[in-house]
């Protein structure tokens with residue numbers, strides 16, 4: 459009963475539990491169970507794996523195909539009835555916790571011009587990455603932000619937030635990312651609906667960008683001691699420009715090309731306490747090598763086309779596709795275009811892994827640093 463499928467090469471070595479069932483032991487286990495106890499050696503190999511073995515499956519969600527289903531929800535439910543009109547990404551290995559990968563949730567939210575989704579707050583941290591449309595906005599604690607394609611916006615833990623699309627806009631779709639599965643696993647989830655259902659806009663539109671994203675400068679007389687970034691919106695144009703300059707000024711990382719983290723301008727750290735985010739640029743023809751690390755990662759293709767090999771399987775992607783890399787999964791990225799950059803937006807649980815001292819990383823050394831492909 460102790461055999462596990464964790465690592466067949468290293469199974470049953472000295473120091474690991476290896477107790478065969480006998481009628482006496484089975485009877486003993488039953489008695490222990492009645493006392494709400496159990497013998498550690500019956501579960502030790504399972505709860506102490508040699509290395510992380512994610513139950514999340516590598517998945518590519520192709521936007522083409524999914525998009526029409528997301529749009530169809532508009533005629534089926536209203537934001538008022540649904541709360542949020544979202545089609546979420548349901549990893550086959552994580553259906554029990556509604557996660558897209560690991561302890562991260564993600565979904566595609568759609569709103570039509572003139573629609574508004576009411577204000578609420580929760581102890582989950584959330585982010586949005588805008589996929590298409592015109593006129594989308596989010597209000598966070600009275601700060602309204604206008605949102606365009608590839609803009610990245612925060613709605614941190616505890617903040618009032620609501621979304622809408624201006625009446626003269628176009629249908630909008632964005633990706634939501636939340637740590638709800640993690641917060642639920644920690645049994646720390648609270649949720650409150652705003653007493654007026656909507657917030658007053660109490661600051662100039664996009665003021666967080668005006669105040670907090672000046673070129674390396676920080677306001678003298680504005681204090682900030684909250685555990686998340688005071689800059690709520692990271693716009694695409696300056697992000698892409700920064701990446702291009704970064705890529706031009708140095709050699710690529712063999713694994714990630716040019717990768718930059720979105721940061722809290724106050725301390726240079728992650729944007730929120732539990733979720734980090736990055737954008738990376740793969741120059742034309744970039745062929746990355748394989749590595750693996752702890753943490754769960756969801757990528758959206760912000761620009762370009764290529765493929766990633768994840769745990770020996772190739773996933774071909776194009777703009778707006780989303781894919782996940784589970785913890786400790788081998789992965790390598792390739793930009794198949796000879797002329798254009800590819801950009802991958804990513805959000806992840808790195809702040810959690812780092813704070814808990816659980817981050818580990820390893821490069822693949824065999825086979826020239828590339829994974830052998832597993833036959834489909």
Ligand code: 1HN
Pocket residue numbers: 542544565567580584619621634636638
């Ligand atoms: C939420 O607050 C939003 O604010 C979207 O748009 C998806 C999924 C679960 C819990 C809260 C939003 C969510 C969510």
